[in-house]
Amino acid sequence: MSQEAFSLRGLQKVMVGHGMLILLIGLFAGAGLLISLIGGLEIWPGRLVMLTLPGSSDGWVRFHLGQLLNAFLIILVALSLPVLGINPRKARFIGGWVIGIGWANTLFYAAALFAPNRALTFADNALGAANLASIIGLLPALVFAVVSILVVGVLARHAFVRQCD
Numbered sequence: 001m002s003q004e005a006f007s008l009r010g011l012q013k014v015m016v017g018h019g020m021l022i023l024l025i026g027l028f029a030g031a032g033l034l035i036s037l038i039g040g041l042e043i044w045p046g047r048l049v050m051l052t053l054p055g056s057s058d059g060w061v062r063f064h065l066g067q068l069l070n071a072f073l074i075i076l077v078a079l080s081l082p083v084l085g086i087n088p089r090k091a092r093f094i095g096g097w098v099i100g101i102g103w104a105n106t107l108f109y110a111a112a113l114f115a116p117n118r119a120l121t122f123a124d125n126a127l128g129a130a131n132l133a134s135i136i137g138l139l140p141a142l143v144f145a146v147v148s149i150l151v152v153g154v155l156a157r158h159a160f161v162r163q164c165d
Contacts, residue, residue: 007088008081011095015078018099019071022106026067029109033060055113063109070102077155084158097144097151104144111137 035041036057040050053060077098081091112119116128119137123130 008091011088011092012078012081015074015095015099018102019074019078022067022074022102023071025106026064026071029060029064029067033057033064036060053113059113059118063113066109067106070105074098074102077151080155084155086158094151094154097147101144101148101151104140108137108141 031041032053035051036053036055037060038048039052040048042048055063078095081095086094108119111133114133115131115137117123117125117130117134118127119134119141120127121130122135122138
């Protein structure tokens with residue numbers, strides 16, 4: 001196996017690993033959704049331990065589904081890299097950015113549970129007041145929203161161009 005193939009395979013494994021961690025967070029967020037919907041956790045049929053979680057049930061839905069989609073994005077890009085014929089140096093760059101996108105979105109969805117304004121603005125908005133969670137969630141999400149557009153553009157270009165470096 002060539003060094004380039006090994007390097008790409010190693011990158012793919014790292015990306016899949018990050019994708020699986022984010023998927024695991026999404027599955028735990030599904031448990032948070034369940035708890036937020038019923039107000040606790042049923043530990044035995046008919047026995048409910050009352051629990052209160054931050055955020056709304058709608059926020060937990062977004063957190064749960066968002067993480068599943070982020071995980072699938074990372075894994076899909078990892079599996080697409082060899083098909084697109086991206087050189088290993090550029091693949092490492094793209095892979096790192098895609099992992100960053102997944103974690104920035106994870107932080108955003110988690111912070112949004114603690115931000116009355118859903119971490120959609122740095123200041124108060126029609127949804128509620130801003131707080132520290134608003135900044136923690138929004139800042140990396142904004143940076144990586146731009147990065148995600150650029151990365152998807154690069155990947156699309158590679159899909160339609162025969163040979164790119």
